[in-house]
Amino acid sequence: DGDTDGSYHESAKKAAVETASFSLPEFVKQLFVEQWGNDAAYYHKLIVIVVHAIMLDFGFASFDTRSNSIVGAFHLRRELNSDLFKISLFYTLPQNDCGKCIRYIVLKFQILGDLMNIYGTLSENVSGERRRIITHSVQADEYELIPFLNVIWSNCWVNNGGLLIETPSRRAMLEFMRNVRDNLALPLLIDLREASSLIPPPCFMKLPNDIKLKILELLPSVDLAKVSCASSELRDLGLMDYLWKLKFFEEFGDEENEDGQKSCWRRAFLERWKSKPPSGVSITKPKMRDDKVRHRRVPRMIACCSSMFLNCVFASNKALSYY
Amino acid sequence: MAAETGTPTTLTLKSNDDELFSVAESAAILSVTIRNMVEDGCAGGVIPLDNVDGKTLASVITYMNGISAIPADEEKKKSYRDKFLSDKDFETLADMVLAANYLNMSCLMDAVSAKIAQVMEKKSVGWVRRKFGIENDYTPEEEAAVKEEHKWTFEGVETDDDN
Structure with missing residues (x-):
């Protein structure tokens, strides 16, 4: 039965x-x-x-x-x-x-x-x-x-x-x-x-930080920087240096035999960006964005790190205030 | 509590608002979370998914069925994913990325993240705030400083109607 x-x-x-x-x-x-x-x-x-x-x-x-x-x-x-x-x-x-x-x-x-x-x-x-x-x-x-x-x-x-x-x-x-x-x-x-003095509906911000970072990783550099301007939390995320390492290689490629050991990828990125002709080329230029390229270049270590680590990073960002 | 064998197995998934869905095991194990449950032999009864609501789970199951019906052909899978996500609004995408994260479905997770990033591309700061419900917590001075710091991004970019 x-x-x-x-x-x-x-x-x-x-x-x-x-x-x-x-x-x-x-x-x-x-x-x-x-x-x-x-x-x-x-x-x-x-x-x-x-x-x-x-x-x-x-x-x-x-x-x-x-x-x-x-x-x-x-x-x-x-x-x-x-x-x-x-x-x-x-x-x-x-x-x-x-x-x-x-x-x-x-x-x-x-x-x-x-x-x-x-x-x-x-x-x-x-x-x-x-x-x-x-x-x-x-x-x-x-x-x-x-x-x-x-x-x-x-x-x-x-x-x-x-x-x-x-x-x-x-x-x-x-x-x-x-x-x-x-x-x-x-x-x-x-x-x-x-x-009505209510907080905005929590659509993007309800996502946990590792998912937000994953999305930021996929943005072209200009958009990554622009999204960072939207709020202080996004700014803190947008300053994560590994993102800029990723963007550095995306924009400028590996060919310049970078040593891969920069202390601040964001600064390095900005320097290279400024030395380029500022015609807005990179905005319309198709990016190397297929997954194979991405995986080869970037260990996604930080994206999976615990929120505890993120908090440490944020704390230190806050401490540094605006550089 | 050994899993039944012989017949093609279907699993019953329960959303956090108590809706039940049946789905073929072969499709459901796209979720590593569910696959682990099946392998541990605790998928015999109803599988409760406490972090996913019925509406989202219905979409995820549609995706599971759709993608598992496609043989190993990355091109076709990709075009299925594009099509599947093309009519999803932002709120749904946000719910789906959370569900994909919880269910540990990397293919869906990657596709939805890329889709969200695509929506954000080439938009003004004001647009991103409005569209994504991001609260501007800067004082006017702070905002000016941040804009100055990111000045390079605004050069040569067409902004839409917002400031």
């Missing part, structure tokens, strides 16, 4: 696995059903719903400016029934649900032929505030999106895996979703958190 027991567990496991659904298309599908019932679909509205789904999936909460409070429900019925392109969608952060003047963001939609522009901004400054308000925007090409919207639409009342089939139109849709998340949702989230 061990066997039957085993197969019982197998099928239970299988059932559990099958109910796991995380994909954004699934969520969009669910919203379509909720929004439309059996009404005829209008593609513009579908795109608006897609954007809405992405915003909710990203962690924003719908916001009602009249009652100045968060709206729990998903639906956009009121908005979609009004003149479509006077629609404004408002969102805020779930944790902003208290206080008099909640900061929120506004999405507006504009149609230009087959293109739809989606603009997002932070709400107006409250009096006395002097914040530069930046408008973020994304463009949707209806022709690219409609085929896959149709697939989602026609699958709304059927339960099958049709959404997972790899097609060019699905890729166009996923590309659009990525674009909305990267160029609308994330910058707006950062603006909103800043305006």
Whole structure:
């Protein structure tokens, strides 16, 4: 009876696995059903719903400016029934649900032929505030999106895996979703958190130092230096000398029979860089960046070192202050 | 608790938000963490992966299945990886690199790191801060000093709309 027991567990496991659904298309599908019932679909509205789904999936909460409070429900019925392109969608952060003047963001939609522009901004400054308000925007090409919207639409009342089939139109849709998340949702989230006096969302900085270093290793030297200017933590990482040894060989190659024993690779790099004609050549020059070259040249010792070692390095960097 | 043999083995992975996923053992052992568990014979039941959420794990499994279906052909694998990562937004990439680190999957780790680096290339400091949620913790004086120190990077570079 061990066997039957085993197969019982197998099928239970299988059932559990099958109910796991995380994909954004699934969520969009669910919203379509909720929004439309059996009404005829209008593609513009579908795109608006897609954007809405992405915003909710990203962690924003719908916001009602009249009652100045968060709206729990998903639906956009009121908005979609009004003149479509006077629609404004408002969102805020779930944790902003208290206080008099909640900061929120506004999405507006504009149609230009087959293109739809989606603009997002932070709400107006409250009096006395002097914040530069930046408008973020994304463009949707209806022709690219409609085929896959149709697939989602026609699958709304059927339960099958049709959404997972790899097609060019699905890729166009996923590309659009990525674009909305990267160029609308994330910058707006950062603006909103800043305006609400919350720390920025921890995207890059949440990575442990060894992963950050790994990414910095892969940057061309100019970008490595520029990223180092972004914050003091990144500056500390960007001063790690092994990175500059790596960049030294990447930029200038081994041919000058360097002894490989420089006391400060960063300084050596800068000296060589300055003696080069400053025409910005290295920016457009294709780099030797394939893995084989990289592995031969650079032992990745430091990248795997413990955070304890990193802390020591940081402590000494701090002690040295600006050199 | 010996692992079953004979039938093609599937493993059940559990994310930290209690979602279950089944995946062929042959694909799952791309993760050295999971391979070690299998070799130690403790992969018979459900494998809990406490540092990975369901959404990320779903992506990682898609990758495991996709890449293990490709025979040993580095070119094809590379193009699969490029395609796989092409529609991932930055937050997802950050989650994936963390998951790849925890699962000890060097190929995914390298590919995602390269992708993140690629996003950072040729961008202004302001853009990098905004896009990556990096807090500017410099005082204006410090910032001027840092910019001066890195002046060489701004020469001949087109900056975008930010300062």
